[in-house]
Every structure is written in C-alpha cells, then in structure tokens.
Amino acid sequence: MPEGTLSFSEEDIEALSQPPNDALVISIILNKIQVNHVLVDIGSSTNIIRSMVMELLGLLDQIIPDSRVLNGFNMASKMTKGEIILTINVVETIQDTKFHVIKGDMSYNALLGRPWIHSMRVVPSTLHQMMKFPTKDGNKTVYGEQHAAKEMFAAHDLVPISTSSTSEKSKTNRLPNSNHNPYPRLSPRDR
Numbered sequence: 001m002p003e004g005t006l007s008f009s010e011e012d013i014e015a016l017s018q019p020p021n022d023a024l025v026i027s028i029i030l031n032k033i034q035v036n037h038v039l040v041d042i043g044s045s046t047n048i049i050r051s052m053v054m055e056l057l058g059l060l061d062q063i064i065p066d067s068r069v070l071n072g073f074n075m076a077s078k079m080t081k082g083e084i085i086l087t088i089n090v091v092e093t094i095q096d097t098k099f100h101v102i103k104g105d106m107s108y109n110a111l112l113g114r115p116w117i118h119s120m121r122v123v124p125s126t127l128h129q130m131m132k133f134p135t136k137d138g139n140k141t142v143y144g145e146q147h148a149a150k151e152m153f154a155a156h157d158l159v160p161i162s163t164s165s166t167s168e169k170s171k172t173n174r175l176p177n178s179n180h181n182p183y184p185r186l187s188p189r190d191r
Helices: 051-056 114-120 146-153
Strands: 024-030 033-040 048-050 069-071 077-090 093-102 110-112 123-125 130-135 138-143
Touching (some): 024 110, 024 130, 024 146, 033 146
Parallel strands (some): 033 110, 048 093
Antiparallel strands (some): 069 077, 077 093, 123 130
16 A cells, blocks of 8 residues: 555454444543543534633633534524634644634534544544544544443433332443543533
8 A cells, every 4th residue: 555545444443332333532632631522523614612611721711702603414503602723632743723612512522623624634434433644754543432422422311201209310331541641631521
C-alpha cells in the first residue's frame, strides 16, 4: 500500500461490541482538560460545544456573542449563544477550531462536524469505530469510545413507568480509565 494511504480492515471490526452501530465518540484535550463524549458527525455543517463546558473550562468570557439559528436533523431550531476559537489536541495533533456555543442539555459535550473533519483531513468510520488522518509524521488513528457512545445514546436509559411500589434505579457501569492520561476529565454529567 502506498505511503500516506488511509485504509480500514476487517480486523479493525473484530474487537468491537457487536453490532457496531454506534456513533463515533472520542475524547479531546481543550485547555489542558480531557473532554469526553465528543461526537464526530459528518452530517453536521458546524462544530458545536455546550456553554456548560465553556463554563467548566473557565472560558465563558472568551465567547464572541453571535446569535445564529442551527437546525437539527428534525428541523428543530436551536439558537447559538456565540462562537469561540479553541485549540484542540487530538492524539498530539493540535489545531485551532471555531465552535458555535449552545446552551442546553445534549448527550454530548461537543460535536466535531465537517469543518473540523475536512480541515484535519480526517476519514471517520463508524463501522470500524475509529478515524484516521494524515500528519507530517505519518498517519494517526483515533479509536472511538464505543462504551461512551452506548451510554450516551442508549435506549435502555428510558425507564418504563412501574406500577409496583418498589423500584430500583438502574446503575450505570463505568469502565475504568484504561489509559493513564495526565489531563483531568470532563464528562456531560460533571456539573
């Protein structure tokens, strides 16, 4: 295979939970903080970040006020609070990226859409739960966090109304952090 070629193989699928129908969810580093639950979405024409994340990062004062209407897949509209340019670190590859800041509750902390995907020359694959991109030092691979995607978008989080007088809340099993990352972690449930 020629140098610089990005490819995926059947072996990449073998280690995944089956069926591999999950969204591609990764973690990124922003302001020296690991931000979990970042959705990579080729269907989005913009990059989005929650205002709560900006608050936790201590960057609310850097948001440039700018109201825009963003439409979701079902044409539901959401007004942006403003925009901000943030330096993103993904597997030691750093790039300044413009985000639209949204106030409200979402399943993810940030969404990396086509502007970031194209500028980084990322080739994402939800089937393989990874994305690859070229750098001057060779190709880099970022593995999706399939357990996080399942947690974020799980239908089992919907609890039917019970007629019984005793009920037990379901407990979410969290996997331990397998990599020894020196950065603090930020998840959607951190408030």
